[in-house]
Amino acid sequence: MCWFRRDLRVADNPALAAAAAAGPVVALFVVDEVLRGQGAATRWRLQGALSALSADLKGRGGALVVRTGDAAEVVAGVAAEVDAAEIHATDWPEPARSAADARVAQRLEADGRRLILHCGHLLVAPQAIRTGSGGVYKVYTPFARAVRRHGVPAPLPEPKICWADPPRSEPLPDLAPDMDRGAEVVARHAAPAGEAAARERLDAFLGRAAGYLQRDRPDRPEATSGLSDALATGEISPRTIWAAAERHLHDPARAQAAEKFLSELTWRDFAWHLLTEWPTLPEREWRAEFAAFPFRRDTADETAWTRAVTGEPLVDAGLREMFVTGRMHNRVRLAVASYLSKHLLIDWRVGLRWFADTLIDWDPASNAMNWQWVAGSGPDASPYFRIFNPATQAAKFDPKGDYRRRWLWGWDGSDSEDARDYFDAVPRSWGMDPADGYPDEPIVDLAAGRQRALEALATMRQAQAEPDVGPDGRASEAPDEEE
Ligand SMILES: Cc1cc2nc3c(=O)[nH]c(=O)nc-3n(C[C@H](O)[C@H](O)[C@H](O)COP(=O)(O)OP(=O)(O)OC[C@H]3O[C@@H](n4cnc5c(N)ncnc54)[C@H](O)[C@@H]3O)c2cc1C
Known part of the structure; x- marks a missing residue:
């Protein structure tokens, strides 16, 4: 039996391959509390992937069985109905999912059955990448080198599947009723869901891969792959992407861009390696000294940030892009996160949760690692005083203002349709109207906000009377950096 979760594909799916090798396959998907606890946008995106997988399996003569309820009870119940001795699933060690998996394994064991988790969501299994002394890498560069030394296994071919008679299934559920009117807007902007569409996206991207060197330019959205939501739903495996991109390393016109792309994919693995070792990464500062950081509680500023009316154009453009498309350009994510945690001095977890609720590519590991990276509290983090x-x-990466005009209605004369869509996506209760235009005044002066952030850092350090040294012993650099 194969229990699908965030691995909604057939190719390079070790769990499905193992189930197929063991005998006739029952394909199960469970709508449980862990899934319901995830953000609205990611559930909405998962729904598309689920429908596509269901149609795909049907086309192959199989069926996706959907059941709702407590995962332990549902999986044990279906396993008993079809008398499956082994239940194969792809590991996805987000803390809530891991805790639920432990309960499922225990419940199955009581019935004499086994839950077998496979590493299908990463390039390399976390246990395989260890430092010389057997520890976990806390710094990206040596981690990436170790991944290259180890080598990324080739993707598995599609398995030959013999289907078992499927047990009763519920109709495909509405996983995100809370997306409300935003769903229609995001649907208009989203790429098609499903494994075949993800593969097409990969091929199209690789055809223009040389442009990846422009990846920092939000005004060039085609420069990056746009594959993060397909990775988050597991419509495509990172090993499939790796193998396809690696072939471009031999093409002198694309080698440099392909190399950079592979290194970004390795950041994703690094994030999961960190989360696997430190499951508290989304909740607690990895550098303990930051637990005492004097964040402000300012609901007015927090609301201005979430509603994208801070008056800081690049920040608001990014937040509006996210609300309309469920995605945000990486360079802008950095600026938006830094602005919240430094200029506004608001707890990074506020931003992490907002991203988790509004991103269709939400990935608990990448989200947590990156928020802590920006806030200066994570492993291999940007030093706190590095304030974007x-x-x-904006001047550097959106020099003509094209990105900001695309997303900010009324800014610099913008009347773009994408910018207009923001007002159809946001809840009516926010009372936002295009006629209000774009705010004239920023809620914080950038120089004053920066100064306040540096003073907060000094306060934290004074309270602890010790230098900013990470657990790996690397001291931070001279405190006067701005990007
Ligand atoms: C504060 C913050 C929060 C973030 N939250 C998420 C998140 O929830 N989900 C998510 O997938 N990414 C997250 N990222 C990372 C990054 O912004 C996205 O992966 C990237 O923008 C996705 O676009 P793409 O697929 O076109 O990327 P490409 O540039 O084409 O990169 C290819 C793949 O590499 C991986 N990757 C690229 N950059 C990073 C990175 N900085 N960290 C980890 N993996 C990376 C992604 O899987 C991506 O799909 C976050 C970044 C920041 C600064």
Whole structure:
């Protein structure tokens, strides 16, 4: 039996391959509390992937069995109905899922059955990448080198599947009723869901891969792959992407871009390696000294940030792009996160949760690692005093303002349709109207916000009377950096 979760594909799916090798296959998907606890946008995106997988399996003569309820009870119940001795699933060690998996395994064991978890969501299994002394890498560069030394296994071919008679299934559920009117807007902007569509996206991206060197330019959205939501739903495996991109390393016109792309994919693995070792990464500062950081509680500023009316154009453009498309350009994510945790001095977890609720590519490991990276509290993090200046970032990476005009209705004369869509996506209760235009004044002066952030850092350090040294013993650099 194969229990699908965030691995909604047939190719390079070790869990499905193992189930197929063991005998006739029952394909199960469970709508449980863990899934219901995830953000609205990611559930909405998962729904598309689920429908596509269901149609795909049907086309192959199989069926996806959907059941709702407590995972332990449902999986044990279906396993008993079809008398499956082994239940194969792809590991996805997000803390809530891992805790639920432990309960499922225990419940199955009581019935004499086994839950077998396979590593299908990463390039390399976390246990395989260890430092010389057997520890976990806390710094990206040596981690990436170790991944290259180890080598990324080739993707598995599609398995030959013999289908078992499927037990009763519920109709495909509405996983995200809470997306409300936003669903229609995001649907208009989203790429098609499903494994075949993800593969097409990969091929199209690789055809223009040389442009990846422009990946930091939000005004060039085609420069990046746009594959993160397909990875988050497991419509495509990272090993499939790796193998396809690796072939471009031999093409002198694309080698540099392909190399960079592979290194970004390795950041994703690094994030999961960290989360696997430190499951508290989404909740607690990895650098203990940051637990005492004097964040402000300011609901007005927090609301201005979530509603994308801070008056700081690059920040608001990114937040509006996210609300309309469920995605945000990486360079802008950095600026938006830095602005919240530094210029506004608001707890990074506020931003992490907002991203978790509004991103269709939500990935618990990448989200947590990146938020802690920006906030300065994570392993291999950017030093706290490295404060992104959103105006400088905008001038550098969106020099003509095309990105900001695309997402900010009324800014610099913008009347773009994408910018207009924001007002149809946001809840009516926010009372936002295009006629209000774009805010004239920023809620915080950038120089003053930066100064306040540096003072907060000094306060934290004074309270602890010790230098900013990470657990790996690397001292931070001179405190006067702005980007
Ligand atoms: C504060 C913050 C929060 C983030 N939250 C998420 C999240 O919830 N989900 C998510 O997938 N990414 C997250 N990222 C990372 C990054 O922004 C996205 O992966 C990237 O924008 C996706 O676009 P793409 O697929 O076109 O990327 P490409 O540039 O084409 O990269 C290919 C793949 O590499 C991986 N990757 C690229 N950059 C990073 C990175 N910085 N960290 C980890 N993996 C990376 C992604 O899987 C991506 O799909 C976050 C970044 C920041 C700064």
